[in-house]
Amino acid sequence: MSKELDAIMRPKSIAIVGATEREGSVGKEITQKLIKYGFKGDLYPVNPKSETIFSNKAYKSILDIPSNVDLAVIVIPSKLVPKVIDQCGEKGIKGVIIITAGFKEAGKDGAILEDEIVAKLKKYEIRAVGPNCLGVLNSEEDIKMNATFAEAIPMTGRTAFVSQSGALGAGFLNISKDVNVGISNFVSIGNKADINGEVLLDYWEDDKNVNLILLYLESILNPQNFRNLSSRISKKKPIIAVKSGRSSAGAKAASSHTGSLAGADLAADALLKQSGVIRANSMLEMFQMAQAFSNCSVPRGNRVAIMTNAGGPGIMATDALCEHGLEIADIQKETKYYLTSFLPEAASVNNPIDMIASAPVEHYKKTLKSLISDENVDIIISIYLPLMGLKPIDVAKAIMEIKEENPEKPILGVFMAEKEFFAELTHVDTNLPFYQYPEEAAFAISKLDYYRKWLAKPEGTKPNFKVDEEKAKSIIKNAVKKGRDQLTTLESIDVLDAYGVRTCKYAFANGVDEAVKKANKIGYPVVMKITSTKISHKTEVGGVIVGINSETELKEEYKGLIERLKERNLKDALDGVIIQEMVKGSREMVCGIATDPQYGPMMMFGLGGIYIETIKDVTFKINPLTDVDAKEMIESVKAYEILKGARGTKPAQMDQIQEIILRLSQLVSTFSFIDELDINPLKISEKTGEGIAVDGRIQVRMKEAKKALGIGSCGCGCKCSK
Amino acid sequence: MSKELDAIMRPKSIAIVGATEREGSVGKEITQKLIKYGFKGDLYPVNPKSETIFSNKAYKSILDIPSNVDLAVIVIPSKLVPKVIDQCGEKGIKGVIIITAGFKEAGKDGAILEDEIVAKLKKYEIRAVGPNCLGVLNSEEDIKMNATFAEAIPMTGRTAFVSQSGALGAGFLNISKDVNVGISNFVSIGNKADINGEVLLDYWEDDKNVNLILLYLESILNPQNFRNLSSRISKKKPIIAVKSGRSSAGAKAASSHTGSLAGADLAADALLKQSGVIRANSMLEMFQMAQAFSNCSVPRGNRVAIMTNAGGPGIMATDALCEHGLEIADIQKETKYYLTSFLPEAASVNNPIDMIASAPVEHYKKTLKSLISDENVDIIISIYLPLMGLKPIDVAKAIMEIKEENPEKPILGVFMAEKEFFAELTHVDTNLPFYQYPEEAAFAISKLDYYRKWLAKPEGTKPNFKVDEEKAKSIIKNAVKKGRDQLTTLESIDVLDAYGVRTCKYAFANGVDEAVKKANKIGYPVVMKITSTKISHKTEVGGVIVGINSETELKEEYKGLIERLKERNLKDALDGVIIQEMVKGSREMVCGIATDPQYGPMMMFGLGGIYIETIKDVTFKINPLTDVDAKEMIESVKAYEILKGARGTKPAQMDQIQEIILRLSQLVSTFSFIDELDINPLKISEKTGEGIAVDGRIQVRMKEAKKALGIGSCGCGCKCSK
Secondary structure, three states, X not given: OHHHHHHHHOOOXXXXXXXXXXXXXXXXXXXXXXXXXXXXXXXXXXXXXXXXXOOEEOEOOHHHOOOOOOEEEEOOOHHHHHHHHHHHHHHOOOEEEEOOXXXXXXXXXXXXXXXXXXXXXXXXOOXXXXXXXXXXXXXXXXXXXXXXXXXXXXXXXXXXXXXXXXXXXXXXXXXXXXXXXXXXXXXXXXXOOOOOHHHHHHHHXXXXXXXXXXXXXXXXXXXXXXXXXXXXXXXXXXEEEXXXXXXXXXXXXXXXXXXXXXXXXXXXXXXXXXXXXXXEOOHHHHHHHHHHHOOOOOOOOOEEEEEEOOHHHHXXXXXXXXXXXXXXXXXOHHHHHHHHXXXXXXXXXXXXXXXXXXXXXXXXXXXXXXXXXXXOOOEEEEEEOOOOOOOHHHHHHHHHHHHHHOOOOOEEXXXXXXXXXXXXXXXXXXXXXXXXXXXXXHHHHHHHHHHHHHHHOOOOOOXXXXXXXXXXXXXXXXXXXXXXXXXXXXXXXXHHHHOOOOEOOEEEXXXXXXXXXXXXHHOOOEEEEEEOOOOOOHHHHXXXXXXXXXXXXXXXXXXXXXXXXXXXXXXXXXXXEEEEEOXXXXXEEEEEEEEEOOOEEEEEEEEOHHHHXXXXXXXXXXXXXXXXXXXXXXXXXXXXXXXXXXXXXXXXXXXXXXXXXXXXXXXHHHOOOEEEEEEEEEEEOOOOOOEEEOOEEEEEOHHHHHHHHOOOOOOOOOOOOO | OHHHHHHHHOOOEEEEEOOOOOOOOXXXXXXXXXXXXOOOOEEEEEOOOOOEEOOEEOEOOHHHOOOOOOEEEEOOOHHHHHHHHHHHHHHOOOEEEEOOOOOHHHXXXXXXXXXXXXXXXXXXXXXXXXXXXXEEEEOOOOOOEEEEOOOOOOOEEEEEEEEOOHHHHHHHHHHHOOOOOOEEEEEXXXXXXXXXXXXXXXXXXXXXXXXXXXXXXXXXXXXXHHHHHHHHHOOOOOEEEEEOOOOOOOEOOOOOHHHHHOEHHHHHHHHHHHOOOEEEOOHHHHHHHHHHHOOOOOOOOOEEEEEEOOHHHXXXXXXXXXXXXXXXOOOOHHHHHHHHOOOOOOOEOOOOEEOOOOOOHHHHHHHHHHHHHOOOOOEEEEEEOOOOOOOHHHHHHHHHHHHXXXXXXXXXXXXXXXXXXXXXXXXXXXXXXXXXXXXXXXXXXXXXXXXXXXXXXXXXXXXXXXOXXXXXXXXXXXXXXXXXXXXXXXXXXXXXXXXXXXXXXXXXXXXXXXXXXXXXXXXXXXXXXXXOOOOOOHHHHOOEEEEEOOHHHHHHHHHHHHHHHHHOOOHHHOOEEEEEEOOOOOEEEEEEEXXXXXXXXXXXXXXXXXXXXXXXXXXXXXXXXXXXXHHHHHHHOOOHHHHOOHHHOOOOOHHHHHHXXXXXXXXXXXXXXXXXXXXXXXXXXXXXXXXXXXXXXXXXXXXXXXXXXXXXXXOOOOOOOO
């Protein structure tokens, strides 16, 4: 990518197509903004009806401009846009920003018009932002381009922001300067006819003027590409995203556990996490983080020192830090000794350090310096409550001076002061974040720490296990041929077995006599399960009987089963029973695959058994997984404590369980038409600590499966097996 | 209470003891504040060294003041305070505010001094705020008393605030006017030598000038009194509290499950909930709520309509509302029809109603009015992003005008505008809350809705069951006599049985032969459990064996048990075994009692079995409980879904489980020395749906138990049984 967007982001000359002085028009806004912001290149207003616009010579058309033009900003009625693109092509312009609305967002006709434009852009090899957008801003000293019609002019800095919503972008610019977040680049991408967030991520990857990237996303069109890009770039600079639409997406209606637990937002959340993108749940959170990330280096650890002139906020900071899992730093003895040398007797030199209400600026300075030198402290929160006539801005300036000299250790200010103080701050070149409440600082620190951990996280490897791919394929093929998108339990277990998942011993039996024969061979106690293509959740018909200890018991239970099916008119649904080795162990996990319509296959792991849907102690990750991912999944559920061997149980074989997750990952990577897969329960053997797949279900997407396996030709999902 | 605090809160005359013009002194600050704020009564500066102070005649001592004095504000060195109290007594003064520090908070000598003062206050029947406080403020028109040395002068309103931290109180006053929260009363209670938060709650109960009470608490000294007061007053006006010290308290070290799950903050949280106090986790949250509560009536329901001029924030509001469990209102057809009559085609008339970026003030007005008339809408969020040159303050004023005419339905403004707008707002008499982010509004609404539910919640009754109190008493007495603070399983089960808790059939057996005999009588399958006074968690030594199906199996298992105990050198710990009816059912709950050192006995209910400590799906309430409380407990855990009969299991008998919780409540109300009690598991019978206590442990506080049961006299906790 690199230079390709320069025509848009760093133009030397801009044509404003639709420039005008007409009051209340977007064309006027854009022209004025470009002029007033002080664009460093040449501006060419284009308007067939004017000689000059705001004292600049105007041109009848782009083609009349005597010099080269890098960028055209287009603010004319939508129907006229295609013709202008043609002219841009003729003129050799390489970038356009189409502010104009009335395209895809406006219905069918607009969509046709947009398609027409996209075709032309491709033809002329022109890159475009928009249509239907707020515009683009670059605050670099030698560019100074404000090609937006937003009201607010942001502060200059090194934060880049891309917004999928124009209005929200305007809201962002409104607030950004209030919280001292300086902007280098701002792009409202509108309908994303060409340039989307991913293109910009790529552009900003090595941009020295961008050290923090903020995204407002409503959708992620190409999740895999987003993941590849973000996970690479986030190792160089932090990426923070607000992803809205958490609720509206709703959970996908699915018959499996894995499926029903995997709502669309879970997928988005997993994707962002695996991409190293730090998620904000609101613009407020985004700003809180942006303030910290644009002013703080990545901390060396998570030990936080709090210094304050009031006890209450110190306690509040401690509460909030602990809730985020951060450590309250253990202040060094030497530091404490030094602090006692000048702080009054009533002060506390333990963390939180309470310098009490009378603390003058001098005490703030000395205390802060000593904490910067303290090797037990990674991060410092400095709290100030305006008391005793001491002006907050004076305290703030003193802290900033010290920070200037000691840029490495993150320092965060908490000033429970009036708005006037924060208003004053906007006129100051701040070098640390200032919050009004301790909880905001604690939240921001938790995200700095999250990013620290992300940077430290090993890449991991995607293992390639030796598996019996052919066997798995033939089992699935057989089911699909018969028109079944859902494999029987037996088939499912066999596929798992072919992929090296430890499954429990079993045998299929048709009728009670065969059941007895097989059970005698496997050895008691056994479990008996119905196998049926028509019954999905077996427990609901009492179709799973555990702890059968003898031949007599088996016969009785078989009889009972048949009766229960009769009662529900389901007798014909019985294909036979499976007699299974009874794995002793009270811990039941679940492990599986769900498919998100947009984000593709996701792996699940967590607490299984009857608790799965109510307790929801499960975690998801987007496939494919590395070994590090799989390990993280296991360790991230609460039930991990149970796996470790709580209260006298046998510790589970974590490596083996991790391998099961990875083998499933390999399975769905190979057979991408697998829609859902459940191992529930994955029972933890009390004897060996192994995870053993006791039950399994696999469901495929019929059309895709047929195509991939080369079955039939109609592809209509019917039961033909040509 | 009523009038007793009037001397402090509504004095007609104030003596300022320690009034001075000395720069940098608190005495000067207080005097000036009282004068400048315009106290409506008489002010008498008291200073032996001055003739006048700020043009007011000064008196050598209180006793020299010629007229009656209601209140003395004391700002003199701590050692001089006792003498002044004597003078107050002599003068007949009924209230004092002791600003002076250097008492209990300053160590031993200070504490002695404070005790001396308390004694004097009692003697003279003087009520006091402080010592070591920021002071008291009353903004009522005919009072106008600012007896604080805080920098900020708050806006006038009907919110009362009491702070346990002086500095934080100052911080509160700083910020309150920024967010348009008007204050009627402000009290910094300092060391609470006399007046504490509860006294003030009582005072404000029927105060017409107070319609919202805010508390900043670091501790609750008398939880039962706090609960009685708050649960009554919160039915009249909302009470919001920040309770800090959530983390520092730490979990109580306890041997039982119930105990270890009940951290101190859980107790505080339960207390606040049961008292109808709405908890804020930060000052920010408190302000967000205060803005809503001081401007909105209690909504009729939880259906929220969103109107906006930008799509993004509308989605964000929807996300946040859904996360809080609120409903997105289903706009009436007529409303939609009306909206389409004037909104542009590109607008959306579904909720969120997107009036698009071009929306003028007129559209805000019309849309808002139509939503106020819509009976499907209980609450309205009106979002505005400054666009197209329309001034936020103009939109805000238009909304406020309509609110003025329609005060009933709660309307919340979300203005993603610059600080300047909010600064402008502080000069306006607002009648609705204005937030900068949609999430803040959604949060505030969730709390309005919480309060609506609290008001609608039935009182409930505390049932009194017929139980065999004598039997329970004699079992406990027997154990205590033998010097045991922990009852055996057998004893525990018997106590539960005496209190009408359904326990499973069992028999005690000593040795294998007796075990066989008892098991044959109960009938197989049975469970065998060790009983021991020395082993706490039986599963850790494999001391619980389930599913014993025959005499042979029983004998084998007994042998194995003995071997395991031998291995651990615990053979001597075996008192015998219990042979128990085996209750079939896979659902295991837990039910119990924990004791918080400060808040007293708490009831617990939740998911039991091996998951209890890792999944922590449990809930706590402070004893005593009503039937409504017990029902709420059951319904508030995730496992409730499992109880209801998920996936083909038998629905549990909720009433019977509720009764168990209430019977335990009665047990601990009678035997208040019970420290901990666990029923784990409370197994849900697959056959009947009953909750059956399969295992139980009861632990008492020895000293208290001995005293209550009339055992021994040494009370030292030794094993004597005199």
